[in-house]
Amino acid sequence: MSTTTVLYEALRNFADPLVWAAILGASVFGAIIGAIPGLTATMAAALLVPFAFFLPPLPAIAAYAAMSALAIGIGDLPTILVRMPGTPASAAYCDDGYFLAKQGKLATAAGIQILSDSLGGIGGALALIFLAPLLARVARNFSSFEFFWFSVLGLSCAAILSTGSLVKGCISLFIGLLLGTIGIDIVLGYPRFTFGNPNLLNGINFIPAMCGLFGLSEVLRNVVVMFSQKAEVETISVSIKEIWKEGWRKIKQYWVGGIRGTIVGIIIGALPGAGADIAAWVATALAKRFSKHPEKFGRGSEEALLDAGYANNAALGGTWIPALVFGIPGDTITAILIGVFMFHGLRPGPHLFTEQRVLLTSLYIVFIIVNLLIVFPLEASLYKIGSYLLRIPKSILMPMIVLMCIIGAYAINNNPFDIGIMLGMGILGFILQKYDFPVAPMVLGIVVGPMTEMYFMQSYIKTRGALLPFISRPASLAMALFTLFMWLYPLLTYVAKKVKTKAHDLQ
Amino acid sequence: MSNIILGLIFVAISIWVYLTTRTMPKPARFPGPGFFPGLVALGLLATSSLLVLQGVRTLLRTRRITIPHLKGASNFLTVVGAVFLYLFLSPHIGFFLSSFLALFLVMLKLRARVYWALIAALVTAALTKALFDYVLHVPLPKGPLPGGW
Numbered sequence: 001m002s003t004t005t006v007l008y009e010a011l012r013n014f015a016d017p018l019v020w021a022a023i024l025g026a027s028v029f030g031a032i033i034g035a036i037p038g039l040t041a042t043m044a045a046a047l048l049v050p051f052a053f054f055l056p057p058l059p060a061i062a063a064y065a066a067m068s069a070l071a072i073g074i075g076d077l078p079t080i081l082v083r084m085p086g087t088p089a090s091a092a093y094c095d096d097g098y099f100l101a102k103q104g105k106l107a108t109a110a111g112i113q114i115l116s117d118s119l120g121g122i123g124g125a126l127a128l129i130f131l132a133p134l135l136a137r138v139a140r141n142f143s144s145f146e147f148f149w150f151s152v153l154g155l156s157c158a159a160i161l162s163t164g165s166l167v168k169g170c171i172s173l174f175i176g177l178l179l180g181t182i183g184i185d186i187v188l189g190y191p192r193f194t195f196g197n198p199n200l201l202n203g204i205n206f207i208p209a210m211c212g213l214f215g216l217s218e219v220l221r222n223v224v225v226m227f228s229q230k231a232e233v234e235t236i237s238v239s240i241k242e243i244w245k246e247g248w249r250k251i252k253q254y255w256v257g258g259i260r261g262t263i264v265g266i267i268i269g270a271l272p273g274a275g276a277d278i279a280a281w282v283a284t285a286l287a288k289r290f291s292k293h294p295e296k297f298g299r300g301s302e303e304a305l306l307d308a309g310y311a312n313n314a315a316l317g318g319t320w321i322p323a324l325v326f327g328i329p330g331d332t333i334t335a336i337l338i339g340v341f342m343f344h345g346l347r348p349g350p351h352l353f354t355e356q357r358v359l360l361t362s363l364y365i366v367f368i369i370v371n372l373l374i375v376f377p378l379e380a381s382l383y384k385i386g387s388y389l390l391r392i393p394k395s396i397l398m399p400m401i402v403l404m405c406i407i408g409a410y411a412i413n414n415n416p417f418d419i420g421i422m423l424g425m426g427i428l429g430f431i432l433q434k435y436d437f438p439v440a441p442m443v444l445g446i447v448v449g450p451m452t453e454m455y456f457m458q459s460y461i462k463t464r465g466a467l468l469p470f471i472s473r474p475a476s477l478a479m480a481l482f483t484l485f486m487w488l489y490p491l492l493t494y495v496a497k498k499v500k501t502k503a504h505d506l507q
Numbered sequence: 508m509s510n511i512i513l514g515l516i517f518v519a520i521s522i523w524v525y526l527t528t529r530t531m532p533k534p535a536r537f538p539g540p541g542f543f544p545g546l547v548a549l550g551l552l553a554t555s556s557l558l559v560l561q562g563v564r565t566l567l568r569t570r571r572i573t574i575p576h577l578k579g580a581s582n583f584l585t586v587v588g589a590v591f592l593y594l595f596l597s598p599h600i601g602f603f604l605s606s607f608l609a610l611f612l613v614m615l616k617l618r619a620r621v622y623w624a625l626i627a628a629l630v631t632a633a634l635t636k637a638l639f640d641y642v643l644h645v646p647l648p649k650g651p652l653p654g655g656w
Contacts, residue, residue: 050645170550171558174548187537190539220583223585395614396623396624398586402609422590430583465537
């Protein structure tokens with residue numbers, strides 16, 4: 001099929017009103033979840049699951065693209081209005097947004113935030129459009145050896161790049177890997193850790209697990225601190241025209257920061273387990289490093305807001321690259337998305353770029369439509385009603401989310417056992433997050449673990465037990481060395497820090 | 508202190524997993540079903556032992572034991588209890604009534620006003636039932652009310 005035909009067929013998909021309904025509905029849903037502090041974009045992704053399963057593939061996938069862009073973007077609204085990050089991705093520049101608004105520059109803060117989201121999102125989408133097919137072309141020549149190393153690399157990145165303690169990141173990863181081994185093994189068909197329960201023969205169902213880990217655990221986290229966090233919300237009023245005017249002025253003024261933030265977002269987004277929140281932190285740190293006014297950071301810096309805004313939405317496009325090309329999620333949202341792909345009979349991997357060209361081209365169009373046409377009007381409108389949105393009582397909202405988690409877990413197989421899985425994973429996620437264990441490595445462990453084992457077994461059986469072929473092909477050797485470097489990286493930085501301290505003490 | 512307790516729990520889990528993998532079949536020509544989980548269990552054992560050591564080091568340095576506080580525990584238990592309540596009741600009284608009851612009780616516990624809780628629980632349960640049963644055709648548990656509600 002020629003490129004023109006693919007593009008024509010992809011555009012024809014948009015004649016279906018269901019696609020538009022999914023995009024608009026998911027955008028509004030994402031914006032509402034993102035605007036409420038304590039509710040994350042990943043939670044929105046988990047709650048969207050029961051709807052995504054009953055929609056055809058394109059509207060389902062389009063809903064995820066739209067929802068994540070809006071949830072991450074509008075997470076800045078409570079940051080700016082009440083100094084409470086709407087999503088973890090907004091935490092990096094929380095003080096900057098808030099103090100800008102306090103200085104009477106609400107339109108500037110809102111303008112920078114919305115336009116940087118929109119333009120960063122387009123940057124991420126362009127990276128996805130141009131880089132993903134190129135990578136897929138390269139990956140088509142990969143054998144099970146390269147895929148094995150790539151999945152090991154993805155797992156290593158997830159543990160090493162996760163926020164917080166490295167040891168806790170590794171423990172989270174190993175727990176995920178162990179959960180991924182539950183069920184019948186791929187070589188002998190032997191049931192592992194099923195306790196004689198037939199419901200566990202196919203392993204832990206991924207979707208109930210995600211509803212628990214990101215839906216129920218967030219509710220539990222919210223309800224235990226509910227009455228200690230009360231934000232005073234003033235009624236605000238800022239015109240959409242003013243937001244647009246002020247936003248553009250700053251976008252033109254700090255265009256270098258915009259490019260830098262977009263590149264940082266794409267690169268970090270493409271690393272498994274990193275995602276938008278880490279991209280925002282790195283972009284803020286880089287913006288401070290290159291700024292002429294680093295003293296303003298944390299006290300109302302426009303550059304911090306702009307660079308990080310570009311980065312966190314560009315990261316979204318970046319996270320889809322490893323998810324689509326290798327089936328290795330870039331973040332927790334794409335981990336859930338892989339589940340949606342699988343449910344619709346679509347297995348992410350390089351072959352997707354030859355077999356599903358129309359679907360992928362339609363997806364690229366969705367990314368552009370959302371970032372170009374929906375982000376600005378919807379987010380700017382929410383700034384007008386944002387103060388009302390922040391007043392929704394959590395005592396009403398949280399139980400509703402619990403019901404969505406119950407039905408999300410149940411609807412996939414119509415099996416009450418899955419509600420039990422959701423509950424168990426919710427409690428596990430709550431405990432881990434309460435004691436600062438990152439959850440992203442665990443999710444990657446659940447998704448990528450079985451793939452890693454499968455590629456290892458395939459390769460091992462192919463070579464009849466010889467291990468040298470695992471590193472005899474140039475690509476697999478390069479990936480093995482890079483993985484080794486990732487493992488040694490924390491040790492090297494530790495040694496370098498020690499040497500530096502010693503040298504400083506000697507002076 | 509929490510690092511030591513959680514670390515010890517993970518150490519115990521990893522030892523149990525490792526010992527379980529030793530009982531799994533071992534084919535002669537390739538690694539058996541216990542190979543991969545066994546390897547992962549060893550990784551978990553190593554990292555959780557490290558977490559325990561880190562916790563002990565912090566404890567020796569600060570000489571202070573922080574006991575995790577139980578503030579908000581009743582809210583936590585109410586939410587968990589509501590899921591159990593739904594699981595227990597739904598096969599007998601159906602989706603609508605059991606979800607309404609679970610929602611209403613949690614809302615009340617979270618200090619929502621009674622009439623708001625009643626309206627919100629009723630509307631949410633009814634809308635969810637209508638959407639998933641009639642539009643998305645998910646076979647939700649039937650109740651004693653007319654139309655299976």
